[in-house]
Amino acid sequence: MVPSPPEIHVLGAGPTGALTALALGHRGQRVVLFDPLTASELQARSRAYAITHSSRRLLTNLGLWHDLRDALVPFRDLDLRDVATNARVLFGLEDLTSANRHHDGIGWILDHRPLMKLLLARLMANGNVAMHLAEPSPNPSPDALIVAADGPRSPTREAWGIRHWGIRYRQGCLTAKVALRGLPHDRACELFRPEGPLAVLPLGQGTFQVVWSAPWQRCQQRSTLQRGAFLDQLAAVLPEGIEPDFLLDQPRAFPQQWLLARRFHHGRGLLIGEAGHRCHPVGGQGLNLCWRDVDGLLRAVERGGSAATIARRYGMSRWLDVLQVGVATDLLVRVFSNREPLLLPLRRLALLLLKQFSGLRQLSLQAMSDGPMQLWRTLPN
Ligand SMILES: Cc1cc2nc3c(=O)[nH]c(=O)nc-3n(C[C@H](O)[C@H](O)[C@H](O)COP(=O)(O)OP(=O)(O)OC[C@H]3O[C@@H](n4cnc5c(N)ncnc54)[C@H](O)[C@@H]3O)c2cc1C
Incomplete structure:
Protein backbone atom coordinates (compact mmCIF):
# COMPACT_ATOMS: atom_id res chain seq x y z
CA MET A 1 0.00 0.00 0.00
CA GLY A 166 -24.43 30.35 -3.16
CA ILE A 167 -27.79 31.81 -2.24
CA ARG A 168 -27.94 34.69 0.18
CA TYR A 169 -31.22 34.36 2.09
CA ARG A 170 -33.31 37.45 2.67
CA GLN A 171 -33.63 36.01 6.17
CA GLY A 172 -30.91 36.59 8.70
CA CYS A 173 -30.75 35.03 12.10
CA LEU A 174 -30.37 36.39 15.56
CA THR A 175 -28.90 34.43 18.47
CA ALA A 176 -29.45 35.22 22.15
CA LYS A 177 -29.19 33.42 25.47
CA VAL A 178 -32.22 33.90 27.70
CA ALA A 179 -33.73 32.62 30.95
CA LEU A 180 -37.24 31.27 30.21
CA ARG A 181 -40.17 30.03 32.28
CA GLY A 182 -42.79 27.50 31.18
CA LEU A 183 -40.63 25.19 29.03
CA PRO A 184 -39.40 21.79 30.34
CA HIS A 185 -35.62 21.87 30.91
CA ASP A 186 -35.08 19.01 28.44
CA ARG A 187 -37.27 20.17 25.54
CA ALA A 188 -36.07 21.82 22.33
CA CYS A 189 -38.58 23.74 20.20
CA GLU A 190 -38.54 24.53 16.50
CA LEU A 191 -41.33 26.96 15.61
CA PHE A 192 -41.97 27.62 11.95
CA ARG A 193 -43.14 31.22 11.80
CA PRO A 194 -44.05 33.12 8.63
CA GLU A 195 -41.00 35.42 9.09
CA GLY A 196 -38.68 32.39 9.54
CA PRO A 197 -37.94 29.50 11.94
CA LEU A 198 -37.35 30.13 15.64
CA ALA A 199 -35.41 27.52 17.63
CA VAL A 200 -35.35 27.45 21.44
CA LEU A 201 -32.60 25.14 22.72
CA PRO A 202 -32.06 24.16 26.39
CA LEU A 203 -28.76 25.17 28.02
CA GLY A 204 -29.60 23.88 31.52
CA GLN A 205 -30.81 25.59 34.71
CA GLY A 206 -33.71 27.33 33.03
CA THR A 207 -31.58 29.02 30.36
CA PHE A 208 -32.05 28.64 26.61
CA GLN A 209 -30.36 29.61 23.35
CA VAL A 210 -32.72 31.32 20.93
CA VAL A 211 -31.95 31.15 17.19
CA TRP A 212 -34.48 33.54 15.65
CA SER A 213 -34.68 33.83 11.86
CA ALA A 214 -36.42 36.81 10.26
CA PRO A 215 -35.85 39.32 7.45
CA TRP A 216 -32.27 40.58 7.80
CA GLN A 217 -33.13 44.20 8.64
CA ARG A 218 -35.56 43.09 11.35
CA CYS A 219 -32.80 40.91 12.89
CA GLN A 220 -30.39 43.84 12.90
CA GLN A 221 -32.98 46.12 14.43
CA ARG A 222 -33.85 43.55 17.14
CA SER A 223 -30.16 43.11 18.01
CA THR A 224 -29.97 46.80 18.96
CA LEU A 225 -33.08 46.88 21.16
CA GLN A 226 -32.90 47.64 24.89
CA ARG A 227 -33.07 44.45 26.99
CA GLY A 228 -36.69 45.03 28.10
CA ALA A 229 -37.91 45.78 24.58
CA PHE A 230 -36.11 42.71 23.20
CA LEU A 231 -37.70 40.44 25.83
CA ASP A 232 -41.15 41.94 25.06
CA GLN A 233 -40.73 41.18 21.34
CA LEU A 234 -39.56 37.66 22.13
CA ALA A 235 -42.46 37.08 24.52
CA ALA A 236 -44.86 38.10 21.74
CA VAL A 237 -43.65 35.34 19.40
CA LEU A 238 -43.16 32.48 21.88
CA PRO A 239 -46.04 30.02 22.36
CA GLU A 240 -48.49 30.81 25.13
CA GLY A 241 -47.21 29.85 28.58
CA ILE A 242 -43.52 30.39 27.75
CA GLU A 243 -42.20 33.60 29.30
CA PRO A 244 -38.70 35.08 28.87
CA ASP A 245 -37.29 36.49 32.13
CA PHE A 246 -33.74 37.72 31.50
CA LEU A 247 -31.39 38.27 28.66
CA LEU A 248 -28.01 36.64 29.38
CA ASP A 249 -25.88 37.98 26.52
CA GLN A 250 -25.99 40.59 23.80
CA PRO A 251 -28.21 39.38 20.92
CA ARG A 252 -26.24 39.10 17.67
CA ALA A 253 -27.53 39.11 14.11
CA PHE A 254 -25.94 36.99 11.34
CA PRO A 255 -26.69 36.98 7.61
CA GLN A 256 -27.68 33.56 6.27
C1 LIG B 1 -26.33 31.95 14.01
C2 LIG B 1 -25.79 30.59 13.80
C3 LIG B 1 -26.28 29.54 14.56
C4 LIG B 1 -25.77 28.25 14.38
N1 LIG B 1 -26.30 27.22 15.10
C5 LIG B 1 -25.82 25.96 14.91
C6 LIG B 1 -26.35 24.83 15.63
O1 LIG B 1 -27.26 24.93 16.47
N2 LIG B 1 -25.84 23.59 15.39
C7 LIG B 1 -24.84 23.42 14.48
O2 LIG B 1 -24.41 22.27 14.28
N3 LIG B 1 -24.30 24.46 13.79
C8 LIG B 1 -24.77 25.72 13.98
N4 LIG B 1 -24.24 26.77 13.26
C9 LIG B 1 -23.15 26.52 12.32
C10 LIG B 1 -21.82 26.47 13.04
O3 LIG B 1 -21.56 27.68 13.72
C11 LIG B 1 -20.74 26.24 12.01
O4 LIG B 1 -21.07 25.04 11.34
C12 LIG B 1 -19.33 26.10 12.61
O5 LIG B 1 -18.92 27.27 13.25
C13 LIG B 1 -18.35 25.77 11.49
O6 LIG B 1 -17.09 25.60 12.01
P1 LIG B 1 -15.79 25.73 11.11
O7 LIG B 1 -14.66 25.37 12.02
O8 LIG B 1 -15.96 25.00 9.82
O9 LIG B 1 -15.69 27.29 10.70
P2 LIG B 1 -15.43 28.54 11.65
O10 LIG B 1 -16.07 28.32 12.98
O11 LIG B 1 -15.83 29.73 10.85
O12 LIG B 1 -13.83 28.54 11.86
C14 LIG B 1 -12.93 28.94 10.85
C15 LIG B 1 -11.56 29.24 11.47
O13 LIG B 1 -10.64 29.54 10.43
C16 LIG B 1 -9.80 30.61 10.85
N5 LIG B 1 -9.20 31.28 9.68
C17 LIG B 1 -9.68 32.31 8.96
N6 LIG B 1 -8.82 32.63 7.98
C18 LIG B 1 -7.76 31.77 8.07
C19 LIG B 1 -6.57 31.57 7.33
N7 LIG B 1 -6.25 32.36 6.29
N8 LIG B 1 -5.73 30.58 7.70
C20 LIG B 1 -6.02 29.78 8.74
N9 LIG B 1 -7.16 29.93 9.48
C21 LIG B 1 -8.02 30.90 9.15
C22 LIG B 1 -10.72 31.49 11.67
O14 LIG B 1 -9.97 32.30 12.57
C23 LIG B 1 -11.57 30.43 12.42
O15 LIG B 1 -10.99 30.09 13.65
C24 LIG B 1 -24.75 28.05 13.42
C25 LIG B 1 -24.24 29.13 12.67
C26 LIG B 1 -24.77 30.38 12.86
C27 LIG B 1 -24.20 31.54 12.04
Whole structure:
Protein backbone atom coordinates (compact mmCIF):
# COMPACT_ATOMS: atom_id res chain seq x y z
CA MET A 1 0.00 0.00 0.00
CA VAL A 2 1.22 3.55 -0.78
CA PRO A 3 2.08 5.33 2.52
CA SER A 4 -0.02 8.21 3.84
CA PRO A 5 1.40 11.74 3.46
CA PRO A 6 4.17 12.43 6.00
CA GLU A 7 2.56 15.65 7.20
CA ILE A 8 -0.86 17.26 7.21
CA HIS A 9 -1.35 21.03 7.46
CA VAL A 10 -4.72 22.12 8.85
CA LEU A 11 -5.55 25.77 8.21
CA GLY A 12 -8.12 27.02 10.72
CA ALA A 13 -8.71 25.93 14.33
CA GLY A 14 -12.47 26.53 14.61
CA PRO A 15 -14.62 23.59 15.76
CA THR A 16 -13.96 21.74 12.47
CA GLY A 17 -10.23 22.39 12.09
CA ALA A 18 -9.49 21.70 15.76
CA LEU A 19 -11.39 18.40 15.68
CA THR A 20 -9.72 17.43 12.39
CA ALA A 21 -6.23 18.06 13.76
CA LEU A 22 -7.04 16.14 16.93
CA ALA A 23 -8.55 13.18 15.08
CA LEU A 24 -5.54 12.94 12.75
CA GLY A 25 -3.04 13.38 15.60
CA HIS A 26 -4.93 10.69 17.51
CA ARG A 27 -4.27 8.18 14.73
CA GLY A 28 -0.54 8.96 14.74
CA GLN A 29 -0.42 11.43 11.84
CA ARG A 30 1.96 14.41 12.09
CA VAL A 31 -0.19 17.54 11.98
CA VAL A 32 0.57 21.27 11.81
CA LEU A 33 -2.42 23.40 12.90
CA PHE A 34 -2.56 27.11 12.10
CA ASP A 35 -5.06 29.83 12.97
CA PRO A 36 -4.58 33.62 12.99
CA LEU A 37 -6.50 33.81 16.31
CA THR A 38 -5.14 33.17 19.80
CA ALA A 39 -6.44 30.31 21.98
CA SER A 40 -8.60 32.69 24.04
CA GLU A 41 -10.04 34.32 20.90
CA LEU A 42 -10.91 30.87 19.54
CA GLN A 43 -12.94 30.15 22.67
CA ALA A 44 -14.69 33.52 22.83
CA ARG A 45 -17.73 32.91 20.57
CA SER A 46 -21.11 33.09 22.32
CA ARG A 47 -22.95 30.28 20.54
CA ALA A 48 -24.42 26.90 21.36
CA TYR A 49 -24.57 24.00 18.92
CA ALA A 50 -27.23 21.33 18.57
CA ILE A 51 -25.27 18.07 18.57
CA THR A 52 -26.74 15.02 16.84
CA HIS A 53 -26.02 11.30 17.11
CA SER A 54 -23.56 11.30 14.17
CA SER A 55 -21.42 13.76 16.17
CA ARG A 56 -21.89 11.71 19.35
CA ARG A 57 -20.43 8.68 17.57
CA LEU A 58 -17.39 10.61 16.32
CA LEU A 59 -16.73 12.30 19.68
CA THR A 60 -17.05 8.91 21.42
CA ASN A 61 -14.57 7.29 19.02
CA LEU A 62 -12.11 10.11 19.70
CA GLY A 63 -12.47 9.75 23.49
CA LEU A 64 -14.04 13.21 23.90
CA TRP A 65 -17.68 12.40 24.66
CA HIS A 66 -17.13 11.39 28.27
CA ASP A 67 -15.15 14.55 29.08
CA LEU A 68 -17.85 16.75 27.53
CA ARG A 69 -20.66 15.06 29.53
CA ASP A 70 -20.99 17.93 32.05
CA ALA A 71 -21.28 20.49 29.25
CA LEU A 72 -23.77 18.54 27.11
CA VAL A 73 -27.41 19.38 27.84
CA PRO A 74 -29.68 16.63 26.45
CA PHE A 75 -33.09 17.30 24.98
CA ARG A 76 -35.48 14.37 25.22
CA ASP A 77 -38.43 16.03 23.44
CA LEU A 78 -38.48 18.01 20.24
CA ASP A 79 -41.53 20.22 19.88
CA LEU A 80 -42.16 21.11 16.23
CA ARG A 81 -44.87 23.65 15.46
CA ASP A 82 -46.12 25.40 12.37
CA VAL A 83 -47.56 28.64 13.69
CA ALA A 84 -49.50 29.49 10.51
CA THR A 85 -51.46 26.20 10.50
CA ASN A 86 -51.46 25.56 14.26
CA ALA A 87 -50.11 22.05 13.57
CA ARG A 88 -47.78 20.48 16.11
CA VAL A 89 -45.69 17.29 16.43
CA LEU A 90 -43.86 16.17 19.54
CA PHE A 91 -40.88 13.87 18.94
CA GLY A 92 -39.73 11.71 21.87
CA LEU A 93 -36.88 9.29 22.64
CA GLU A 94 -39.06 6.41 21.38
CA ASP A 95 -38.91 7.96 17.89
CA LEU A 96 -35.17 7.36 17.70
CA THR A 97 -33.81 4.38 15.85
CA SER A 98 -32.78 1.50 18.19
CA ALA A 99 -29.03 2.29 17.87
CA ASN A 100 -29.65 5.81 19.22
CA ARG A 101 -32.48 5.18 21.69
CA HIS A 102 -30.41 4.34 24.76
CA HIS A 103 -28.25 7.44 24.95
CA ASP A 104 -30.77 9.56 26.85
CA GLY A 105 -31.17 12.30 24.27
CA ILE A 106 -32.69 13.08 20.87
CA GLY A 107 -29.76 15.46 20.71
CA TRP A 108 -27.65 17.69 22.94
CA ILE A 109 -26.89 21.37 23.21
CA LEU A 110 -23.22 22.17 23.63
CA ASP A 111 -21.80 25.59 24.33
CA HIS A 112 -18.89 26.74 22.15
CA ARG A 113 -16.55 27.56 25.09
CA PRO A 114 -16.30 24.19 26.87
CA LEU A 115 -16.04 22.49 23.47
CA MET A 116 -13.13 24.64 22.33
CA LYS A 117 -11.49 24.53 25.77
CA LEU A 118 -11.38 20.72 25.69
CA LEU A 119 -10.29 20.53 22.03
CA LEU A 120 -7.45 23.00 22.57
CA ALA A 121 -6.30 21.28 25.79
CA ARG A 122 -6.24 17.88 24.04
CA LEU A 123 -4.41 19.38 21.04
CA MET A 124 -1.74 20.89 23.29
CA ALA A 125 -1.24 17.53 25.00
CA ASN A 126 -0.96 15.64 21.69
CA GLY A 127 2.67 15.11 20.71
CA ASN A 128 1.76 14.67 17.02
CA VAL A 129 0.19 18.12 16.66
CA ALA A 130 2.28 21.31 16.33
CA MET A 131 0.06 24.32 17.04
CA HIS A 132 0.68 27.75 15.59
CA LEU A 133 -1.98 30.09 16.94
CA ALA A 134 -1.56 33.78 16.10
CA GLU A 135 1.98 33.09 14.91
CA PRO A 136 3.40 32.18 11.50
CA SER A 137 3.40 28.49 10.67
CA PRO A 138 6.17 26.70 8.70
CA ASN A 139 5.67 26.17 4.97
CA PRO A 140 4.23 22.74 4.15
CA SER A 141 6.57 20.20 2.55
CA PRO A 142 5.88 19.49 -1.16
CA ASP A 143 4.09 16.20 -0.41
CA ALA A 144 2.02 17.43 2.57
CA LEU A 145 -1.79 17.23 2.54
CA ILE A 146 -3.36 20.68 3.01
CA VAL A 147 -6.71 20.76 4.82
CA ALA A 148 -8.50 24.11 4.57
CA ALA A 149 -10.83 24.55 7.57
CA ASP A 150 -10.78 28.34 7.41
CA GLY A 151 -14.53 28.98 7.50
CA PRO A 152 -17.19 30.24 5.07
CA ARG A 153 -15.06 33.06 3.62
CA SER A 154 -12.13 30.61 3.18
CA PRO A 155 -9.13 32.56 1.81
CA THR A 156 -7.61 29.18 0.86
CA ARG A 157 -10.65 28.28 -1.29
CA GLU A 158 -10.25 31.63 -3.05
CA ALA A 159 -6.48 31.16 -3.48
CA TRP A 160 -7.03 27.71 -5.02
CA GLY A 161 -9.53 29.25 -7.45
CA ILE A 162 -12.39 26.96 -6.37
CA ARG A 163 -15.59 28.76 -7.31
CA HIS A 164 -18.63 28.40 -5.12
CA TRP A 165 -22.31 28.47 -5.67
CA GLY A 166 -24.43 30.35 -3.16
CA ILE A 167 -27.79 31.81 -2.24
CA ARG A 168 -27.94 34.69 0.18
CA TYR A 169 -31.22 34.36 2.09
CA ARG A 170 -33.31 37.45 2.67
CA GLN A 171 -33.63 36.01 6.17
CA GLY A 172 -30.91 36.59 8.70
CA CYS A 173 -30.75 35.03 12.10
CA LEU A 174 -30.37 36.39 15.56
CA THR A 175 -28.90 34.43 18.47
CA ALA A 176 -29.45 35.22 22.15
CA LYS A 177 -29.19 33.42 25.47
CA VAL A 178 -32.22 33.90 27.70
CA ALA A 179 -33.73 32.62 30.95
CA LEU A 180 -37.24 31.27 30.21
CA ARG A 181 -40.17 30.03 32.28
CA GLY A 182 -42.79 27.50 31.18
CA LEU A 183 -40.63 25.19 29.03
CA PRO A 184 -39.40 21.79 30.34
CA HIS A 185 -35.62 21.87 30.91
CA ASP A 186 -35.08 19.01 28.44
CA ARG A 187 -37.27 20.17 25.54
CA ALA A 188 -36.07 21.82 22.33
CA CYS A 189 -38.58 23.74 20.20
CA GLU A 190 -38.54 24.53 16.50
CA LEU A 191 -41.33 26.96 15.61
CA PHE A 192 -41.97 27.62 11.95
CA ARG A 193 -43.14 31.22 11.80
CA PRO A 194 -44.05 33.12 8.63
CA GLU A 195 -41.00 35.42 9.09
CA GLY A 196 -38.68 32.39 9.54
CA PRO A 197 -37.94 29.50 11.94
CA LEU A 198 -37.35 30.13 15.64
CA ALA A 199 -35.41 27.52 17.63
CA VAL A 200 -35.35 27.45 21.44
CA LEU A 201 -32.60 25.14 22.72
CA PRO A 202 -32.06 24.16 26.39
CA LEU A 203 -28.76 25.17 28.02
CA GLY A 204 -29.60 23.88 31.52
CA GLN A 205 -30.81 25.59 34.71
CA GLY A 206 -33.71 27.33 33.03
CA THR A 207 -31.58 29.02 30.36
CA PHE A 208 -32.05 28.64 26.61
CA GLN A 209 -30.36 29.61 23.35
CA VAL A 210 -32.72 31.32 20.93
CA VAL A 211 -31.95 31.15 17.19
CA TRP A 212 -34.48 33.54 15.65
CA SER A 213 -34.68 33.83 11.86
CA ALA A 214 -36.42 36.81 10.26
CA PRO A 215 -35.85 39.32 7.45
CA TRP A 216 -32.27 40.58 7.80
CA GLN A 217 -33.13 44.20 8.64
CA ARG A 218 -35.56 43.09 11.35
CA CYS A 219 -32.80 40.91 12.89
CA GLN A 220 -30.39 43.84 12.90
CA GLN A 221 -32.98 46.12 14.43
CA ARG A 222 -33.85 43.55 17.14
CA SER A 223 -30.16 43.11 18.01
CA THR A 224 -29.97 46.80 18.96
CA LEU A 225 -33.08 46.88 21.16
CA GLN A 226 -32.90 47.64 24.89
CA ARG A 227 -33.07 44.45 26.99
CA GLY A 228 -36.69 45.03 28.10
CA ALA A 229 -37.91 45.78 24.58
CA PHE A 230 -36.11 42.71 23.20
CA LEU A 231 -37.70 40.44 25.83
CA ASP A 232 -41.15 41.94 25.06
CA GLN A 233 -40.73 41.18 21.34
CA LEU A 234 -39.56 37.66 22.13
CA ALA A 235 -42.46 37.08 24.52
CA ALA A 236 -44.86 38.10 21.74
CA VAL A 237 -43.65 35.34 19.40
CA LEU A 238 -43.16 32.48 21.88
CA PRO A 239 -46.04 30.02 22.36
CA GLU A 240 -48.49 30.81 25.13
CA GLY A 241 -47.21 29.85 28.58
CA ILE A 242 -43.52 30.39 27.75
CA GLU A 243 -42.20 33.60 29.30
CA PRO A 244 -38.70 35.08 28.87
CA ASP A 245 -37.29 36.49 32.13
CA PHE A 246 -33.74 37.72 31.50
CA LEU A 247 -31.39 38.27 28.66
CA LEU A 248 -28.01 36.64 29.38
CA ASP A 249 -25.88 37.98 26.52
CA GLN A 250 -25.99 40.59 23.80
CA PRO A 251 -28.21 39.38 20.92
CA ARG A 252 -26.24 39.10 17.67
CA ALA A 253 -27.53 39.11 14.11
CA PHE A 254 -25.94 36.99 11.34
CA PRO A 255 -26.69 36.98 7.61
CA GLN A 256 -27.68 33.56 6.27
CA GLN A 257 -26.56 31.82 3.13
CA TRP A 258 -26.50 28.45 1.43
CA LEU A 259 -22.99 28.04 0.10
CA LEU A 260 -21.55 25.10 -1.76
CA ALA A 261 -18.01 24.92 -3.18
CA ARG A 262 -17.98 23.51 -6.75
CA ARG A 263 -15.50 20.87 -5.56
CA PHE A 264 -14.03 19.89 -2.21
CA HIS A 265 -10.52 19.05 -3.41
CA HIS A 266 -7.75 20.72 -5.37
CA GLY A 267 -4.49 18.91 -6.04
CA ARG A 268 -3.15 17.87 -2.65
CA GLY A 269 -5.55 20.20 -0.84
CA LEU A 270 -9.13 19.82 0.36
CA LEU A 271 -11.91 21.92 1.87
CA ILE A 272 -13.51 20.82 5.11
CA GLY A 273 -16.38 22.22 7.22
CA GLU A 274 -17.74 25.64 6.36
CA ALA A 275 -14.83 26.27 3.99
CA GLY A 276 -16.70 23.90 1.65
CA HIS A 277 -20.35 24.39 2.53
CA ARG A 278 -22.75 26.33 4.67
CA CYS A 279 -26.48 25.94 5.19
CA HIS A 280 -29.36 27.64 7.00
CA PRO A 281 -29.28 26.91 10.77
CA VAL A 282 -32.82 25.41 10.74
CA GLY A 283 -32.62 21.96 12.32
CA GLY A 284 -29.13 22.65 13.77
CA GLN A 285 -27.38 20.66 11.03
CA GLY A 286 -24.35 22.93 10.35
CA LEU A 287 -21.62 21.73 12.70
CA ASN A 288 -22.78 18.11 12.55
CA LEU A 289 -22.37 18.16 8.77
CA CYS A 290 -18.89 19.70 9.21
CA TRP A 291 -17.96 16.92 11.63
CA ARG A 292 -19.21 14.25 9.21
CA ASP A 293 -16.58 15.76 6.86
CA VAL A 294 -13.99 15.01 9.56
CA ASP A 295 -15.22 11.42 9.70
CA GLY A 296 -15.02 11.24 5.88
CA LEU A 297 -11.45 12.57 5.92
CA LEU A 298 -10.40 10.01 8.54
CA ARG A 299 -11.74 7.22 6.31
CA ALA A 300 -9.92 8.65 3.27
CA VAL A 301 -6.64 8.92 5.22
CA GLU A 302 -7.06 5.39 6.63
CA ARG A 303 -7.10 3.96 3.10
CA GLY A 304 -3.65 5.51 2.51
CA GLY A 305 -2.13 6.95 -0.65
CA SER A 306 -0.56 10.24 -1.66
CA ALA A 307 -1.95 13.59 -0.53
CA ALA A 308 -3.63 14.07 -3.94
CA THR A 309 -5.27 10.62 -3.78
CA ILE A 310 -6.59 11.27 -0.28
CA ALA A 311 -7.87 14.73 -1.23
CA ARG A 312 -9.69 13.36 -4.30
CA ARG A 313 -11.14 10.40 -2.41
CA TYR A 314 -12.40 12.67 0.35
CA GLY A 315 -13.84 15.20 -2.13
CA MET A 316 -15.79 12.52 -4.01
CA SER A 317 -17.14 10.93 -0.82
CA ARG A 318 -18.66 14.06 0.72
CA TRP A 319 -20.72 15.80 -1.94
CA LEU A 320 -23.92 13.70 -1.69
CA ASP A 321 -24.39 14.13 2.08
CA VAL A 322 -23.61 17.85 1.87
CA LEU A 323 -25.96 18.37 -1.09
CA GLN A 324 -28.86 16.49 0.51
CA VAL A 325 -28.63 18.42 3.79
CA GLY A 326 -28.38 21.72 1.88
CA VAL A 327 -31.46 20.92 -0.23
CA ALA A 328 -33.47 19.69 2.78
CA THR A 329 -32.75 22.77 4.92
CA ASP A 330 -33.43 25.10 1.98
CA LEU A 331 -36.77 23.41 1.27
CA LEU A 332 -37.80 23.56 4.92
CA VAL A 333 -37.11 27.28 5.06
CA ARG A 334 -38.87 28.02 1.75
CA VAL A 335 -41.95 25.89 2.40
CA PHE A 336 -42.54 26.91 6.02
CA SER A 337 -41.55 30.63 6.10
CA ASN A 338 -44.75 32.06 4.61
CA ARG A 339 -48.55 32.00 4.63
CA GLU A 340 -48.96 30.84 1.01
CA PRO A 341 -52.60 29.64 0.77
CA LEU A 342 -51.59 26.83 -1.61
CA LEU A 343 -48.92 25.52 0.76
CA LEU A 344 -50.86 25.68 4.02
CA PRO A 345 -52.98 22.51 3.43
CA LEU A 346 -49.84 20.59 2.38
CA ARG A 347 -48.00 21.71 5.51
CA ARG A 348 -50.96 20.76 7.69
CA LEU A 349 -51.10 17.34 6.03
CA ALA A 350 -47.34 16.75 6.39
CA LEU A 351 -47.41 17.50 10.11
CA LEU A 352 -50.58 15.45 10.59
CA LEU A 353 -48.91 12.44 8.94
CA LEU A 354 -45.84 12.89 11.12
CA LYS A 355 -48.04 13.05 14.20
CA GLN A 356 -50.00 9.92 13.24
CA PHE A 357 -47.24 7.63 11.99
CA SER A 358 -44.30 6.79 14.26
CA GLY A 359 -42.44 5.27 11.25
CA LEU A 360 -42.38 8.69 9.59
CA ARG A 361 -41.19 10.35 12.80
CA GLN A 362 -38.42 7.75 13.07
CA LEU A 363 -37.35 8.26 9.48
CA SER A 364 -37.20 12.05 9.70
CA LEU A 365 -35.41 11.96 13.06
CA GLN A 366 -32.86 9.49 11.72
CA ALA A 367 -32.18 11.73 8.71
CA MET A 368 -31.60 14.66 11.09
CA SER A 369 -29.57 12.65 13.63
CA ASP A 370 -27.28 10.60 11.41
CA GLY A 371 -27.57 12.33 8.06
CA PRO A 372 -29.57 11.26 5.01
CA MET A 373 -26.79 8.91 3.82
CA GLN A 374 -27.36 6.60 6.78
CA LEU A 375 -31.12 6.24 6.27
CA TRP A 376 -31.06 2.72 4.87
CA ARG A 377 -27.96 1.48 6.70
CA THR A 378 -27.58 -0.34 9.99
CA LEU A 379 -25.96 1.96 12.53
CA PRO A 380 -23.36 0.77 15.06
CA ASN A 381 -24.69 0.74 18.63
C1 LIG B 1 -26.33 31.95 14.01
C2 LIG B 1 -25.79 30.59 13.80
C3 LIG B 1 -26.28 29.54 14.56
C4 LIG B 1 -25.77 28.25 14.38
N1 LIG B 1 -26.30 27.22 15.10
C5 LIG B 1 -25.82 25.96 14.91
C6 LIG B 1 -26.35 24.83 15.63
O1 LIG B 1 -27.26 24.93 16.47
N2 LIG B 1 -25.84 23.59 15.39
C7 LIG B 1 -24.84 23.42 14.48
O2 LIG B 1 -24.41 22.27 14.28
N3 LIG B 1 -24.30 24.46 13.79
C8 LIG B 1 -24.77 25.72 13.98
N4 LIG B 1 -24.24 26.77 13.26
C9 LIG B 1 -23.15 26.52 12.32
C10 LIG B 1 -21.82 26.47 13.04
O3 LIG B 1 -21.56 27.68 13.72
C11 LIG B 1 -20.74 26.24 12.01
O4 LIG B 1 -21.07 25.04 11.34
C12 LIG B 1 -19.33 26.10 12.61
O5 LIG B 1 -18.92 27.27 13.25
C13 LIG B 1 -18.35 25.77 11.49
O6 LIG B 1 -17.09 25.60 12.01
P1 LIG B 1 -15.79 25.73 11.11
O7 LIG B 1 -14.66 25.37 12.02
O8 LIG B 1 -15.96 25.00 9.82
O9 LIG B 1 -15.69 27.29 10.70
P2 LIG B 1 -15.43 28.54 11.65
O10 LIG B 1 -16.07 28.32 12.98
O11 LIG B 1 -15.83 29.73 10.85
O12 LIG B 1 -13.83 28.54 11.86
C14 LIG B 1 -12.93 28.94 10.85
C15 LIG B 1 -11.56 29.24 11.47
O13 LIG B 1 -10.64 29.54 10.43
C16 LIG B 1 -9.80 30.61 10.85
N5 LIG B 1 -9.20 31.28 9.68
C17 LIG B 1 -9.68 32.31 8.96
N6 LIG B 1 -8.82 32.63 7.98
C18 LIG B 1 -7.76 31.77 8.07
C19 LIG B 1 -6.57 31.57 7.33
N7 LIG B 1 -6.25 32.36 6.29
N8 LIG B 1 -5.73 30.58 7.70
C20 LIG B 1 -6.02 29.78 8.74
N9 LIG B 1 -7.16 29.93 9.48
C21 LIG B 1 -8.02 30.90 9.15
C22 LIG B 1 -10.72 31.49 11.67
O14 LIG B 1 -9.97 32.30 12.57
C23 LIG B 1 -11.57 30.43 12.42
O15 LIG B 1 -10.99 30.09 13.65
C24 LIG B 1 -24.75 28.05 13.42
C25 LIG B 1 -24.24 29.13 12.67
C26 LIG B 1 -24.77 30.38 12.86
C27 LIG B 1 -24.20 31.54 12.04
